[in-house]
Amino acid sequence: MATIWTHRDSNIRKTWLLITIFLVIITTVGWVFSRVYSNPAIFAFAFLLSILMSVFSYWFSDKIVIAATGAKEFPESQAPELHNIIENIAITAGLPKPRVYLVDSPQPNAFATGRDAEHAVVAVTSGILKIMNRTELEGVLAHEMSHIGNRDMLVSTVVVVLVGVIQLLADMFLRSLRWGSGDRDRQVHPVFLLLGVALALLAPVAAILIQLAVSRKREFLADASGVLLTRYPDGLASALEKLGRDNTPMRQANHATAHLWLDDPYQGKKKTVSWFAKLFMTHPPIEERIKRLRDMSV
Numbered sequence: 001m002a003t004i005w006t007h008r009d010s011n012i013r014k015t016w017l018l019i020t021i022f023l024v025i026i027t028t029v030g031w032v033f034s035r036v037y038s039n040p041a042i043f044a045f046a047f048l049l050s051i052l053m054s055v056f057s058y059w060f061s062d063k064i065v066i067a068a069t070g071a072k073e074f075p076e077s078q079a080p081e082l083h084n085i086i087e088n089i090a091i092t093a094g095l096p097k098p099r100v101y102l103v104d105s106p107q108p109n110a111f112a113t114g115r116d117a118e119h120a121v122v123a124v125t126s127g128i129l130k131i132m133n134r135t136e137l138e139g140v141l142a143h144e145m146s147h148i149g150n151r152d153m154l155v156s157t158v159v160v161v162l163v164g165v166i167q168l169l170a171d172m173f174l175r176s177l178r179w180g181s182g183d184r185d186r187q188v189h190p191v192f193l194l195l196g197v198a199l200a201l202l203a204p205v206a207a208i209l210i211q212l213a214v215s216r217k218r219e220f221l222a223d224a225s226g227v228l229l230t231r232y233p234d235g236l237a238s239a240l241e242k243l244g245r246d247n248t249p250m251r252q253a254n255h256a257t258a259h260l261w262l263d264d265p266y267q268g269k270k271k272t273v274s275w276f277a278k279l280f281m282t283h284p285p286i287e288e289r290i291k292r293l294r295d296m297s298v
Contacts (some may be wrong), residue, residue: 019155022162022210026050028170029199036173038198050165057161061153062121065113065260069252071101071123073246082129085138087123089145092229098148107250108132108243111260112144113153120148123256125250139226139236140262146225152218159210166207215259216284223289227296237293238276244286261281271285 030046057064065071076083083100090097098112098120108128114120122144132140147153173196221271227233253265264283 009111016155019159019162022159022166022207023050025203025207025224026162026169027163029166029203031170032196032199033173036193037176042046044167048168049168050162053161053165058115062114062119064120065111066123068254069103069111069123071103071121072125074100074102076100081134082124082137085134086145087142089138089142089229093149095120095145095149098145100124103127103252105250105252106130106264107248108172108246109142109250109265110140110144111257112147113260114148116151117148120153122148126242127246127248131246132239135232135235136239136242138230139232140239142226142229143222143236143262144226146222146230147218150218150221150225152222156215156218159215160259163204163207163210168221170204173200212259219283219289220292223293224296227293233293233296237290237297240286240290240293244290252293 014296026046027043030043031083032039033046034042069297074082079100079102086100087097095117098114098117099122101123103109103123103125105125106127108131110122110124110128112120112122122141124140128137128140198239226236240263250265258265261283261284
């Protein structure tokens, strides 16, 4: 019988499988490009770049995200109840209390980041503090603390970086074809040239779809894990219902950090979403998340 623990283990395995596929894509792209240009150094460059960028972004992930979102440290003296909720959830989860930050935005939202539990950050917007009651806020913060406990920050950071590497390699290859190195191109076997162009066009799309799939799986898992901490699924479900009704834009929204937020920071949500549109969503439809949570309380 499936349980939260089996789902968690299954999602973790699937996520690492997707990351392995990422590395295979980067390796394949680098190898094909090196054959097109008869330069083995391109392959080594692609592989080393993905490793170096992954290490850098992992080590400084909290600083990068804080700078990108404009979050400011939120001392306990200014928000004692918020700190109290986070500390209680941290004790329940067996985690150290993360640093607390505030994003000055009217849109209700929250995120967690950091390279590990000892360097974790939980940030909330000023908007979420205004519309959530304590029970709903506990559900939201338990969700974010679950991201920390599930080590989602590591996976999310690595995936984002690998997507960037693939897009960079593809862009470099297409630009080189546009500006030409004609003599070299004529010496290349047409099969490798066509394969290189196909990979340059399709690999970034495939990488983005994998990134979004990882993000959606992590949101479902954090919802379920957060319920284990609060023992009250209706709290998070009620919070998500409020988020679903809100259409406030977020000026700090950007594509690089969109997957980190509790809910998609870009507005314009629809109640019904086609299967094709779901492929390009950073978060699962909020209605599906609410339904799963309500089913837990039955």
